[in-house]
């Protein structure tokens with residue numbers, strides 16, 4: 019037997035590495051590092067020559083694919099040259115798979131053309147082996163050599179589970195460096211062991227692996243690569259749940275909720291490519307619009323679509339969707355009113371109030387409008403004019419279209435009376451037009467139905483208290499009306515238009531003339547949690563078909579407005595096909611340690627969202643908290659950023675310094691970095707960016723240094739959410755440098771397990787270089803963090819109201835043993851809550867109960883208690899692996915202990931499991947024996963007995 023290169027581990031039944039050649043990919047694999055359960059470990063020993071032979075075979079196939087590309091390129095060049103300079107591309111439509119702008123190699127950049135091989139049994143096309151790549155490639159006979167990853171067939175194969183491979187006999191992931199195959203990984207293999215492979219029988223659970231559990235060596239290596247400030251596509255390592263959303267074929271709006279780094283942006287961009295594929299929706303590039311939060315974000319994602327072969331898709335920064343220049347910023351109060359969809363009603367009323375059916379007295383005498391005109395009179399009774407106005411007003415259509423209707427009928431009536439009075443006159447177009455332009459006629463028209471423009475109306479609404487007060491009754495409160503008023507400026511050109519004003523102006527143009535902005539067949543909106551309702555209305559107008567992909571995270575809202583659930587925004591955005599919500603729950607960016615550090619803050623800022631489980635292995639260098647004096651903040655942060663930027667000798671690592679917006683600290687950092695960059699040659703400039711916290715949405719860096727988080731969190735109601743965004747931008751490490759105490763939800767100063775009050779926390783800066791003054795009063799850094807940078811255990815969640823806790827413990831203070839019992843129980847409950855799965859399930863249920871308009875609460879002992887329409891309910895939640903009978907029995911005991919301490923028994927008691935129980939008879943057993951009911955997570959919903967009671971639904 020040949021030499022052994024690498025063993026393969028399986029997680030959840032999937033082999034995760036095979037025969038890697040000692041590079042980082044395979045080196046990254048271990049059951050522990052990927053957080054796996056260790057179940058089903060299969061050792062697979064691959065002889066060296068076997069590996070060489072496989073790589074050689076794959077290399078031949080890859081070379082052939084590139085040869086075909088080259089052949090096609092020559093063919094295209096030939097066609098172009100035969101059609102002359104003027105119409106070089108006229109014959110190209112007849113060449114299969116030619117991208118709109120030919121040049122596959124250039125489009126791909128460094129990305130490999132081919133990344134997967136699939137062998138199938140009983141293939142209807144009569145072939146056994148297929149290769150999947152970023153583009154389709156055909157050979158000289160027109161046969162497919164590589165199929166595009168976007169085809170239905172490729173997606174089905176990429177999504178297949180190792181435990182249910184279907185027709186797949188072999189699925190081989192390929193790793194290439196340029197055009198060279200360097201490695202491969204077979205994650206579905208022939209069932210019959212190859213005679214050259216020796217397989218140790220596996221003990222694999224047939225249960226499907228939870229999301230993220232199939233993280234393989236290629237994925238982990240990919241996540242570890244240095245970030246150069248530009249996003250890359252993820253087709254080679256895309257995960258099943260992500261691919262499901264990319265290829266979701268349902269009509270309507272698809273809302274993708276997901277915590278930081280769960281791949282929402284990646285999913286949105288890959289979905290665009292999927293939609294453009296002629297075998298899927300076949301949209302043209304200019305049918306699609308991608309809306310991003312800011313220019314930096316658009317730059318960051320700019321390479322992804324071209325690399326995937328999709329050029330010509332418009333991308334736009336959200337604020338640029340509306341015509342006009344933003345000259346000012348609204349006060350928070352004005353912003354909240356003007357961006358609310360009630361503003362659309364106010365504007366509608368302002369516009370309609372322009373129509374005044376009763377002609378003013380100056381135009382009417384003796385109830386008749388009459389004016390001399392070329393030897394006769396133009397006359398019409400006032401009542402008739404009023405009827406014409408009312409009729410046009412009550413018809414459908416925009417203001418100016420209805421005005422035209424009125425003008426036409428009014429002039430027609432004048433004309434016909436006039437023609438009768440002067441029989442020699444021909445009622446032709448010239449006469450008609452003359453009558454319409456006649457001064458008194460035009461003046462009456464303008465008096466009853468003025469020709470308005472959007473700017474004039476909005477200025478009046480915002481400057482004139484009478485206008486807004488007249489339009490707002492029943493829609494805006496007195497205070498809200500006051501909030502939008504601003505002093506009048508004398509010239510329209512000086513009006514301080516804000517972004518919300520520009521959105522209102524578009525709404526007004528729509529009301530006035532029916533003006534439609536450019537329309538698209540599909541719109542992707544990223545960071546959509548920050549859209550205002552008025553912006554959402556306007557975006558919906560751009561997509562009358564209601565086909566959109568809406569990506570966001572409610573916990574990352576950085577604007578003044580926060581949505582508890584997606585329903586409100588999605589309802590505005592969607593059309594007749596409605597909307598669907600999907601959630602991504604696995605994080606691919608942020609290291610586990612940093613995510614845990616951020617988790618309490620995430621839960622505090624949005625109860626309804628799931629904190630992602632990080633697929634990136636824990637690493638004790640991922641998190642550093644450092645305290646220094648206020649005068650040294652900038653220097654200390656910069657020193658740390660530079661250290662990080664230059665620490666990795668093998669590759670350049672990107673670093674972001676994130677500071678509170680609009681502060682002297684931010685300016686100081688910007689100045690210092692600019693000065694530094696001015697002093698070194700371009701090649702030596704460390705890749706350090708300085709960013710205000712509000713400009714970090716959607717971005718990522720290898721290392722992030724967040725400076726003075728308390729100041730970020732303190733910047734208005736959105737501050738804590740901005741801080742959450744800032745601390746979740748890193749792929750390698752987060753450093754927090756602070757002078758002020760850390761915000762409670764980060765440092766958790768009062769969490770007893772973390773703080774040793776008698777021991778002043780030591781700043782690592784002080785310890786390391788002695789440069790910072792000691793800060794003896796520092797109460798916020800846990801010794802745990804200061805010593806090893808690891809994240810604290812998740813502290814007790816303080817945000818859920820405690821009222822309604824019918825089973826609040828009532829400890830008899832005199833009974834020492836009872837107290838010890840209670841504290842041991844609390845400890846066990848606390849330990850459970852440090853399990854991600856436990857907390858995911860628990861918060862999901864809490865969100866569900868809030869959705870049912872109940873007020874769930876928790877205590878140090880009870881996971882959830884809730885007074886529902888069917889009485890008080892106590893829930894005991896189980897974490898990872900909690901679906902076994904043994905764990906369920908333990909949980910029953912826990913319920914009894916909790917009730918014993920509370921001295922009360924709930925009317926309903928539920929066990930809440932993360933997945934379906936095994937064995938299936940367990941719930942019935944527990945109901946019969948203990949009167950405890952079991953429910954569990956089932957995909958994105960719930961299953962089990964008596965769900966109506968469990969989910970707080972009213973009887974009947």
Ligand SMILES: Nc1ncnc2c1ncn2[C@@H]1O[C@H](COP(=O)(O)OP(=O)(O)OP(=O)(O)O)[C@@H](O)[C@H]1O
Pocket residue numbers: 237240241249250251252255256257260276277278279280281282283284285571574606607715716717718746
């Ligand atoms: N399946 C995957 N394989 C490799 N990398 C992935 C995968 N999924 C996501 N990533 C990487 O994780 C990082 C985060 O992805 P992305 O920016 O799409 O997340 P997000 O959910 O939009 O994050 P945020 O909400 O913080 O903006 C990116 O570097 C992306 O390339």
